[in-house]
Amino acid sequence: LRGESFTAADIMLSCLLHRLTLVGLYSRAVQQRPLLADYYLQAKEFPPFKSEVIYTNNMAYVFARNVPGFLWRTAGTKIVVIGAMITVVAAVAAMVLKY
Secondary structure (H helix, E strand, O other): OOOOOOOHHHHHHHHHHHHHHHOOOHHHHHOOOHHHHHHHHHHHOOHHHHHHHHHHHOHHHHHHHHHHHHHHHHHOHHHHHHHHHHHHHHHHHHHHHHO
16 A cells, blocks of 8 residues: 555545545544554645545535536436526526626
8 A cells, every 4th residue: 555656455545534534533543543644644645636536525526527427317318408408598698687
């Protein structure tokens, strides 16, 4: 773990530790394990970890990234087209009401 390259085991452990921070259990988990705390600090500095995992704190990003695909898979094209039409109508209405 956390040797020359970032392995699948590193991904699993660093994501688990990150989730523990999100739910407030991180300090309890690493209280008796200082090496685990050092490992997580090193993992947070790894560029791929910074670029992807940190975005999970931003719920707007998670929503925007996952909802369109979810709607497409579950409801099909009709709901996506209807949603796009509603968005266009709302944008046009906002422009008209502004002027």
